[in-house]
Amino acid sequence: MKNSSIAVFLAGAVVVGTGCTTKPPTIAHVHIGHTLTGWTTTPNKEGLLVTAEEELLIVNKQAAQAAAAGKDLAAVKASVRGLMHAMDPKTEPDADAGLGYGLLPAVEESISHLEFATESNDASPNVRRSVPPMIAKSQEIIGRCQEVKVFGDAIIKSSSAEESAVLAQEIVALTEQITDGDATDSYGLAQLRRDIESMVERENPPYTTISTWYLLNLVRLPSGNWVFQSSQPGGSRGGIGY
Numbered sequence: 001m002k003n004s005s006i007a008v009f010l011a012g013a014v015v016v017g018t019g020c021t022t023k024p025p026t027i028a029h030v031h032i033g034h035t036l037t038g039w040t041t042t043p044n045k046e047g048l049l050v051t052a053e054e055e056l057l058i059v060n061k062q063a064a065q066a067a068a069a070g071k072d073l074a075a076v077k078a079s080v081r082g083l084m085h086a087m088d089p090k091t092e093p094d095a096d097a098g099l100g101y102g103l104l105p106a107v108e109e110s111i112s113h114l115e116f117a118t119e120s121n122d123a124s125p126n127v128r129r130s131v132p133p134m135i136a137k138s139q140e141i142i143g144r145c146q147e148v149k150v151f152g153d154a155i156i157k158s159s160s161a162e163e164s165a166v167l168a169q170e171i172v173a174l175t176e177q178i179t180d181g182d183a184t185d186s187y188g189l190a191q192l193r194r195d196i197e198s199m200v201e202r203e204n205p206p207y208t209t210i211s212t213w214y215l216l217n218l219v220r221l222p223s224g225n226w227v228f229q230s231s232q233p234g235g236s237r238g239g240i241g242y
Contacts, residue, residue: 025210027226028127029203030218031117033210035110035196040216042106043099048113049193051099052106056179056189058086058098059148063175066168071161076168083171084152091149092156103178104145107189111138114196120226130199137187137195144174144186 025033035049042051062083069075082097088104111134117123118131151171155164173184181188200207217229 024228025208025214026120026122027218028117028120028123029207030210030214031113031120031226032127032196032200032207033215034113034218036200037209038212038215039109039113042101045212045216048106048110049189049196051101052103052110053189053193055086055099055101055103055106056175059083059103060175060179062086062097063148063168063172066155067165067172069165069168071165073158073161073164076161076164077156080152080155080168080171084149084156087145087148087152091153104142104149107138107141107145107192110192111135111142116226124203126199126202126204130195130202134192134195134199138192140181140187141178141189141192144178148174148178 033047035047037047037050038045039048039051042048046054062079066076066079066083069079081092081095084092085095085100086098086103088102089098089100090102114131115135118128148171151167151174155167158164158167177184177186177188179188180190182191214228218226219229220226
């Protein structure tokens with residue numbers, strides 16, 4: 001999934017002393033870039049959606065291991081603890097599976113940044129029109145992630161191997177729905193990426209992958225407005241805001 005991220009780099013940035021400047025990206029596009037390409041708090045500063053996809057791979061692996069363990073309660077619990085860490089590290093902070101960010105937080109923050117894009121003054125009609133249905137449909141993903149957490153917690157607390165084996169199978173079914181909704185008559189992470197990329201393809205002026213400086217130097221003021229930090233690429237000063 002990671003390799004499906006859009007890989008066209010922004011040509012140019014503000015350059016001082018060369019007599020050549022190019023317009024910075026829109027704030028709306030930078031928020032979309034936070035979802036697709038890079039964000040300040042993710043592992044390796046990858047995009048929030050990329051992080052969600054990577055955590056989901058780990059969740060799926062741990063779910064399959066838990067289901068394969070059958071009635072070996074200790075093995076089921078060990079796999080589920082890893083799954084829970086990859087789903088939301090706060091639930092099992094000491095488990096060693098996962099990136100330490102969490103599928104659920106990454107999905108929630110992906111949606112938040114899409115919403116920030118629509119709230120930007122420079123958002124296109126395409127973005128304002130396309131994002132709300134994505135946010136609404138993504139509640140299915142969030143709901144199933146929360147169900148996985150409930151079942152996982154029940155397994156960790158259970159003393160019944162039979163009950164835990166059944167719950168592990170339920171978790172597998174839920175993770176399949178989270179992964180690819182088209183295969184399970186639901187809305188999954190694959191569909192969210194598809195919808196974001198389809199929106200991006202319709203952008204005019206075109207969307208291009210945002211350079212790292214802009215992705216990692218956008219801050220929110222107490223007023224709620226988003227601005228680039230004062231130090232600009234090439235050494236110029238003065239924030240750019242929308």
